[in-house]
Amino acid sequence: MPGEAAFDALPGGEDPAQRAEAAHRTAALLVRGARTTEDADVVRRVVQLADDHGLDTVADLWADSPPDSLPGALWRLYLVRSWVYADPEQAALEFSTGRHHAPVAEVVAGVVDPPGAEELQELTDTVLRGVASGDLAMTLDRAAAFCRIVAAGRAELDDVPAESAVRLVTLAEQLESAARSERAGHLM
Numbered sequence: 001m002p003g004e005a006a007f008d009a010l011p012g013g014e015d016p017a018q019r020a021e022a023a024h025r026t027a028a029l030l031v032r033g034a035r036t037t038e039d040a041d042v043v044r045r046v047v048q049l050a051d052d053h054g055l056d057t058v059a060d061l062w063a064d065s066p067p068d069s070l071p072g073a074l075w076r077l078y079l080v081r082s083w084v085y086a087d088p089e090q091a092a093l094e095f096s097t098g099r100h101h102a103p104v105a106e107v108v109a110g111v112v113d114p115p116g117a118e119e120l121q122e123l124t125d126t127v128l129r130g131v132a133s134g135d136l137a138m139t140l141d142r143a144a145a146f147c148r149i150v151a152a153g154r155a156e157l158d159d160v161p162a163e164s165a166v167r168l169v170t171l172a173e174q175l176e177s178a179a180r181s182e183r184a185g186h187l188m
Contacts, residue, residue: 019064020065022061023061023062023064023065023069023071024065024069024070024071024188026061026062026071027062027065027069027070027071027074028070028188030046030049030074030131030132031070031074031131031132031136042132043129043132043133046128046129046131046132047081047125047128047129047131047132049078050078050081050082051085055078055079055082058075058078059075062074062075062078063075067174067175067177067178068174068177068178068181068187069178069187069188070178070187070188072174072178073140073174073175073178073182073187074131076143076171076174076175076178077127077128077131077139077140077143077175078128080124080143080146080147080171081124081125081127081128084120084121084123084124085121085124088117088118088120088121089117091117091120091150092115092116092117092119092120093153093157094150094153094154094157094160095115095120095146095149095150095153096114096115096153097152097153097154097156097157098148098149098150098151098152098153098154098155098156099115099149099152099153101149101152101153101156102145102148102149102152104145105145105146105148105149106145106149107145108141108142108144108145109123109142109145109146109149110123110126110142123146124146127139127142127143127146130142136179136182136187137179137180137182137183138179140175140176140178140179140182141175141176141179143175144171144172144173144175144176144179145172147168147169147171147172147175148168148169148172150168151165151166151168151169151172152165154168
């Protein structure tokens with residue numbers, strides 16, 4: 001029988017189990033570890049993780065994680081923030097259009113009135129700060145509410161494909177599910 005070294009020498013990709021373990025470990029350290037500090041610089045680094053290291057790096061680490069896992073939920077939060085920063089004017093238009101169709105979600109999301117590009121960027125930063133210093137379940141609920149409002153806006157706008165609204169509703173449902181798991185103590 002070949003020894004362990006023979007298997008280690010075989011060409012191939014990363015071990016999926018090790019990749020999943022690394023995703024969960026880094027997500028837990030980021031969220032659970034950051035909560036033990038009051039350091040504003042730590043919170044800033046959590047919010048700007050994708051800015052500082054690139055969304056591709058965050059994607060490599062967490063994008064393949066299930067949506068009902070801590071790394072999967074974090075990936076979705078960073079994805080929403082990155083989209084708002086990449087196209088804040090479109091995000092503001094879609095949010096503004098959708099907020100009248102989802103007034104309860106608007107209250108949960110917490111956007112100031114009127115919701116301009118800078119206000120939406122600040123909202124996503126505020127929501128993401130909750131990962132490090134607030135209630136993670138509420139953070140996930142706020143992000144889900146934001147996605148529902150933008151989805152409603154996309155559904156109303158003629159120049160936006162309907163499929164993108166459906167994808168945002170799915171994202172909102174995933175974030176809501178993760179929030180429920182967090183409240184139950186099962187978001188790992």
